Amino acid sequence: MKRLPHLVAAAAALLVTLMAAVAYSSYAGSVEQKYVHAVAALDHADISGGSALERTALRQDDLLLIYGASELMLLDTKYEATRFFSTYPTGFMVFNAATKGGSALSIVQRLAALGADLRGRRVILAVGPAIMTMAPFGDVAERHYDGNFSELHALELAYSPYLSMQTKQLAAARMLDFPETLKDQRFLTFTLRNLTGNSLGARILYYLSWPLGRLQLGIMHVQDQYATVTFIHHLSAAQVKVTRQPQQIDWPALVKTAQAEQIRQTDTNPYGVDNSQWPKIKELFAKPLPVGSRDADFINDVTIAREWSDLDITLRAVRELGAEAIIMSIPMNVPLWERIGVSRKAQNTYYSILHSVAAPYDLPVIDMKQYGDVKYFSMDLASHASRKGWIYVDRTLDKIYHGILP
Amino acid sequence: MWIGLWIRSIMEFFHSPWGHVLLLSLYYSAIIVGLVLLYGKGQFTATNFVYQGF
Numbered sequence: 001m002k003r004l005p006h007l008v009a010a011a012a013a014l015l016v017t018l019m020a021a022v023a024y025s026s027y028a029g030s031v032e033q034k035y036v037h038a039v040a041a042l043d044h045a046d047i048s049g050g051s052a053l054e055r056t057a058l059r060q061d062d063l064l065l066i067y068g069a070s071e072l073m074l075l076d077t078k079y080e081a082t083r084f085f086s087t088y089p090t091g092f093m094v095f096n097a098a099t100k101g102g103s104a105l106s107i108v109q110r111l112a113a114l115g116a117d118l119r120g121r122r123v124i125l126a127v128g129p130a131i132m133t134m135a136p137f138g139d140v141a142e143r144h145y146d147g148n149f150s151e152l153h154a155l156e157l158a159y160s161p162y163l164s165m166q167t168k169q170l171a172a173a174r175m176l177d178f179p180e181t182l183k184d185q186r187f188l189t190f191t192l193r194n195l196t197g198n199s200l201g202a203r204i205l206y207y208l209s210w211p212l213g214r215l216q217l218g219i220m221h222v223q224d225q226y227a228t229v230t231f232i233h234h235l236s237a238a239q240v241k242v243t244r245q246p247q248q249i250d251w252p253a254l255v256k257t258a259q260a261e262q263i264r265q266t267d268t269n270p271y272g273v274d275n276s277q278w279p280k281i282k283e284l285f286a287k288p289l290p291v292g293s294r295d296a297d298f299i300n301d302v303t304i305a306r307e308w309s310d311l312d313i314t315l316r317a318v319r320e321l322g323a324e325a326i327i328m329s330i331p332m333n334v335p336l337w338e339r340i341g342v343s344r345k346a347q348n349t350y351y352s353i354l355h356s357v358a359a360p361y362d363l364p365v366i367d368m369k370q371y372g373d374v375k376y377f378s379m380d381l382a383s384h385a386s387r388k389g390w391i392y393v394d395r396t397l398d399k400i401y402h403g404i405l406p
Numbered sequence: 407m408w409i410g411l412w413i414r415s416i417m418e419f420f421h422s423p424w425g426h427v428l429l430l431s432l433y434y435s436a437i438i439v440g441l442v443l444l445y446g447k448g449q450f451t452a453t454n455f456v457y458q459g460f
Contacts, residue, residue: 047450048450048452226448
């Protein structure tokens, strides 16, 4: 000690810091456990870049986690799952981790961040046809990817000990396709480049950076927990109150009520498109096209969509992480697509590819194709669930939770 | 009088090997606390963007 006072002192300071971090983490864990059901019913976008609460939600038997995109986020309605199930009418509640502009590439990073906690846990992967059928090259828009990007999730994927090198390389190559998102992320960019590099040097650099990456993640986990606890502490007493009220749900009656409400929101057009979405797409309906006239373009667009390969990477990760995932697709809006020249047969291309992508992973797929003809299910071409659509989605989730589906 | 003795004993302690290490530990701890206060918060809020749909 006499010879190395600085070393001993620095080690002591680091030890105290480590003990403080462990103690805080334990405290934060108890706060998260206490309030996770309350937060599930609230908009938690303020902490959506973290994983602490999702990790806690995974451990709750009465919470069903959903990952997805705007199909399950856009409409502000009391029928949206987190509001509909907020009183645990049938014994469970939904923890909705779907995000506006979400994509398979964002989801795989979110899932990778949960690591071993996912093993054996049931999660819903909500897939929608919007990106595959409407986005240029079927690829997620850069602004959407950027809006959902989390450094924590990305680093977790890059340094995941639970994912194979090949899966990490595939994901890293795609992440590098969005350079704007990475422009302030030098360490992450360095890691992703080394991950995708084929040279021995790149591989050595990746493994040399591993301890630094894990250290960074250790710090970020504590930061994530701090952000989560701060978020919870800012909630009011009314917000953290959880009410459990078992009740029988009359689904057919709810469908009728929701349809009546939805019809009132579609009075600007004869196609059943929600008034909020109609101005965005009305030009497409200025001159309705003969059914089938746009089939070739549609089939080509859907077939080459990059989102499929991203979904494939996500499913690889799901398998390697050991999650019991259920793929739930929101249906195509069949009558609306027919109005703009795409036949039902051509629309089925979406379902065919979805099943063929999922098949190698032996995961159950609930494609909800039977609802494609139900008027007012979707509120637009992009299959965003309407009020009525939400009732069908809620019922499907209820059946999944109670083991009736798949 | 007793205050002087007290201060002297503290000074002697800090000049001892154990006291020196304790002082250094406090110094390093203060640096870590400073770093945590400066950079420790983290950013986990989703970036603000206007979802424009398709």
